[in-house]
Amino acid sequence: MRLISRRSMLGGTAAIAVAATLAACSKGSSGSGGDGGVYFLNFKPEAEQAFKTIAEAYTKKTGVAVKVVTAASGTYEQTLKSEVAKSNPPTLFNLNGPVGYGNWKDYASDLSDADFTKQLTDESLALKGDEGKVVGVPLAIEGYGIIYNAAILKKYFAMEGAKATAVDQIKGFDKLKEVVEDMQAKKAELGIEGVFAATSLAPGEDWRWQTHLANYPVYYEYRDAKVDDLDEIKLTYSDNYKKIFDLYLNNSTIKPTEASAKTVTDSMADFALGKAAMVQNGNWGWSQISEVSGNTVKAEDVHFLPIYVGVSGEDKTNIAIGTENYLTINSQASEEAQKATKDFLTWLFTDAEGSKLAAEKLSIIAPYKAYAELAPSDPLGKEVAAAITTKGPHARQVGLPDLPEPGLQGPARSAPGAVRLWQ
DSSP states (O other): OOOEEGGGGGGSSHHHHHHHTOOOOOOOOOOOOTTSSEEEEESOGGGHHHHHHHHHHHHHHHOOOEEEEEOOTTOHHHHHHHHHTSSSOOSEEEEOHHHHHHHHTTTBOOOTTOHHHHTBSOGGGSEEOGGGOEEEEESOBEEEEEEEEHHHHHHHHTSTTOSOSSGGGOOSHHHHHHHHHHHHHTHHHHTOSEEEOOOOOSTTOOHIIIIIITHHHHHHHHHHHTOSOOSEEOOTTHHHHHHHHHHHHHTBSSOGGGGGGOOHHHHHHHHHTTSEEEEEEETTHHHHHHTSTTOOOOGGGEEEEOOOOSOTTGGGOOOEEEOOOEEEEBTTSOHHHHHHHHHHHHHHHHOHHHHHHHHHHHOOBOSBGGGTTOOOOSHHHHHHHHHHHOOSTTOOEEEEOOOOOTTSSSSOOOOTTSEEEEO
């Protein structure tokens, strides 16, 4: 079988090719951190307002200015390159694993002795560079899977001839497919427009398929080879990717031909408004659901199913858990700005006030001691926290390679175990 590099792996099937060829290209923003303040170039648009609220609280407390600028979707690498060349560059920015460090090693600081680094609950979660030095720290541990509306599934389970009568019967791809296709056939009776929310394939909006879903065929190939990384992959499980992607496309609120115009916001609105019973996304998706005007989904009805792709043994897996990217301090910024940024991160990750505010506003599960008692309040965050602590005969963790978000430092050669399937 033909060997290909991970850089081109997404072109392996028709479905992957569609996702891989879509890339966002829009303008970034500029900011100032050269006056001894903090300038954070944020990667996640959905977290922008939360970071700004946190920044305002820190400034009010300390008098130190914290500027938050968010790169447009799919343009982080491009924006970062532009911003670091300016006289007042970002003092704090994101790295996506070892490849991100390889690109930005001249700008990544040694954080080994930082107070917040020493407060990590698991040192292996830090990103390490040359000579084992810590060059990046995780913001959070996140999880993703298939989010479902329990109220709609309960209605389906009560129908005559339903292919399942409870969620715990949906184990593995074959059963998922059977249930989904039957629900799609009965969508009018269920009061939905499709089982899955719209598949977002507009430029810059395809990251759920390019990254999160694409992790699965790569992971299983790694598993078979008993390794944590490969320079070349065979696409052994590309057909499995196509199976689940086609299930999304063909049992949706929209026709497959309409997907190229749909955004993640459209997709999450489908779910929030009760038009769809399921949507693939992560625990960060709760804010995207709850903040939709006219939202009809109750928090107690929002839960996760694992993503199934038709691989032996997957019926014992849980959702994917891990850290996607890291924070580092710009070593090229002024010493004053570097200190201010380090102080800000210390407050964010070790201070009782800072950690509480971040946990509430960002809905994160951060791997720092100060967050130990800060249980997530949102339904998806609670399920990620539960998955992390799950014990039992099948509760073992295995390395899952993490492909980067579009625009974020190219295909990632992630640290072993940076993202995990919990079984």
